[in-house]
Amino acid sequence: MLIFSIILLILVGIILLVLEILVLPGIIAGVVGVLFMISGNLLMYKNYGNTAGNITLTSTLVLTAILFYLALKAKVWGYFSLKGT
Secondary structure, eight states: OHHHHHHHHHHHHHHHHHHHHHTOOSSHHHHHHHHHHHHHHHHHHHHHHHHHHHHHHHHHHHHHHHHHHHHHHTTTHHHHSOOOO
């Protein structure tokens, strides 16, 4: 059950961070997302050791980078920008 909680914590953090960049104004969701990701990674290091922590940290960074790339490549910004003058 703990591993599910850690994975959920990291995924919610990534989702909040992506939403902060693309949709939500302000910095609250981004800060909360980063804190969720950090706490999930720290819990993984504490409960499962260095190897599992390193794998989780690397996976988190790669998944976050891929999601940012896909979100920006899909021209999501066009849906939220003003079209008129």
